[in-house]
Amino acid sequence: MNKFKFSKIFFVVALAGASFTACKKDNPTDEEIVLSGSLANGTVLTGDLVNDVTLVKGNTYVLRGGVHVKEGKTITIQEGVTVKHDPNEPAVAYLLVEPGAKIMAQGTATSPIVFTSGAAAPKEQDWGGIIVCGKAPVNGEGGRISSEMGAGVTYGGTIENDNSGVLKFMRVEFTGRKQTADKEHNGFTFEGVGSGTLVENLSVYRGGDDAFEWFGGTVNVKYLFAYGAQDDMFDWTYGWSGKAQFLVGVQSDNVGDRGIEADNSDKNNAANPFSNPTLSNVTLVGSLIAKTGDDPTAVKDTDVGKTTGLKLRQGTKGKLHNFVVYNFNNGVDVEHNGTLANMTDGSLTIKNSDISNIKTWAFKVSSGSPAFSGANPFITGPYSNTITETSTKPAYITGVFVGTSNTGSVDPTTLDPFFTAANYKGAVQAGSDWTNAAWVRTDKR
Template sequence: MYRLGGRVDVGFDQGPTEEDSDAKDVTLTIAPGVTIFAGTGVAWLNVNRGNKINAVGTADLPIVITSRDNVLGLNTDSSIGQWGGIVLSGRAPVTDCKDPNAAPGTIACERQVEGAVDPALFGGATLTDNSGELKYVQIRYSGFTLSGNSELQSLTTGGVGSGTKLSYIQTFNSSDDGAEFFGGAINMKYFVSVGADDDNLDTDVGVKANFQYVIAVQRPNAGDSIIEADSDNTADGNNPRQNTRVSNFTFIQRSNASKGAVRFFGGTDYGLYNGVIVSPSTACLSISRAQTASTVANASIDELGAPVFRSVVAQCGTPAFLGANGVTADQVSAIFGSGTNNNNSAFVPTFSSLFINGANETAVTAFDANTISSFFDKTTYIGAVKDANDKWYEGWTCNSATASFGTSKTGLCTSLPTSY
């Protein structure tokens, strides 16, 4: 067991490009089975540009990063926001530059990590930048608020490049987002987000991202949307424009989010494939701004057209669709396209154990996501979990009243493993 005494930096920030004069590169290695806890509420871990983390657990020996109260046995399934979180800072392109005179997507465009007091910069022009690897990692009870809307999430990436490896990551009870990805080029498989008090999957400032096998579950009457993509601000026309694709997902929306389970705005490009949205008390989809809903592709502004849905089924509240800032609900409904491309906004879920596909899910024809990127596995099913024999989520995750993932090597999220 190791303690974070405050902000802990991995190496020094080496700037947006690799230089001979840079300080020596540092790699922080965290062994399988290790527990790390925050000794203070403002503790957080920052992997600076040019340095790496190597936190690779196993299904039998996951790495647990958590709070002091969790170690002392003081937490409940409603505890949140007890320390900062994990931040990976890289050299891939971002927008909304700190310097208003900098060109978005260039080495001159840098941003400050949200929630950090002292300088913690990210951004550059290296799409393939490598910040290391996280695998079989739990991040619990994180996300403190510094001031206003400046907050840390369980997992934050800033300008992280495609050389970074992210897989088998669980975030639990963040007081902000389960994970937020600021720019860069992200690829991640096997992500579980439970109990976030804001959004589960937040993407913005020009990120190019691919996610596959995602389970997101909210606590009852807590949290906001499952997905928030981009922001309505004066810089939302910057290039690169966000383009995020998510395949094989299961979203369980239990909050009363006024803007819906899935929110696209700020001109973002987005694709949802092979997924199930369970949102019986709220709208399933909200789209804001005419640029976000535009069906016209325009390479000169990195615009691919309206959001894309293929083999996505949803149980929605009334109304099922919301429009804002120049977009009507009818336009949103047409973009989702219920009745076409195997999409259905009047779906009746038949899950067992909260997220395991039943008869109705199995009956939906899957889309071959491998045709849009080699990153995606071709699957014959929608949703994150094919059937009762598909147990990729089991063993390395922790359990709670919000969501149980079967046999767990670490037990309840409110307790720590005493032995493996």
């Protein structure tokens, strides 16, 4: 069990608002404290949370290093709470909810929960992000996968309706710090999270890697907003089979890569369970001048002109409806033999969508295979897509991402009862702008 080190000055402050146990250390200026109960304003969170804790409405807290909510325990975060990372701590700050633990984070539209940088001049990659791990199915060997970020933590299992709690009306900012040279945190990461978990109204502002990523699981989501992700705005792999509605992703003009990156498994493109989510009402807005790649110190001028709306690869399946995708250099890339086969047999579809980008389609076979010579089903009549080889935004979009069209759309309630009735393309109706609220932050409207 990791302990919590505080100065005696902080010990006195924390005494009024938190329960704890303490014992003397060799260094008389330190105490060991195990947090429990309602925590006082200014409390530093670090190490393992081995008791239930509550971050109290309106308070501000400090996140120091990796913080793990242990199995069987719950972290409750009330509306209006702000959590800032400790910029003086060399270890990457992040919050990870282990399988069997819960996070009960319920902000409101006007008083959201905010996790952000504690630096004087905040920027992308200042701290890690939020990781939730569950016991829902994933397609790793043996049905379990080691967490990318949580050392010693494995996720996955057989509980499709596993419940990791509630995440609602939350915003994270300046995430994406590297854990190692090749592993970076996302804004929100869902690892084997089950459909019993409630995920709604989350936003990520200027994250260093992906804004949202799903590693397997069955969790369903609504109302997600991503602005300025330096890599992908939405990313799935390892067998995610949930549902998603009302997603907006907007690239900034400096660094960005893809609107969606979708994989089944890089280790086995045919691994079961397949990545096979159903999405509806999604607006993705690209940049023609952003440099691709998620490390601003390494990108070059030659990386301009390579942004992509949707990269579908490594055997993913999925049903994508009512999309608006515009202003990317590349529209839709379908890559690898298994993915192309899924497209051909109808287990990977894009329907009822408007796609307006410089280069609309690309089909790429697996290494060593003959060039793709099949038909493109996405441009046929039954798919009801409107394809325009231009970066011009659709006429119904006002500003950057507000606006919808019902021409050729489908009511997603006919796809699954999870969906809200929204018989239009796009995520944000002009007369009902759910993004115009305190939990969303963007530089472009």
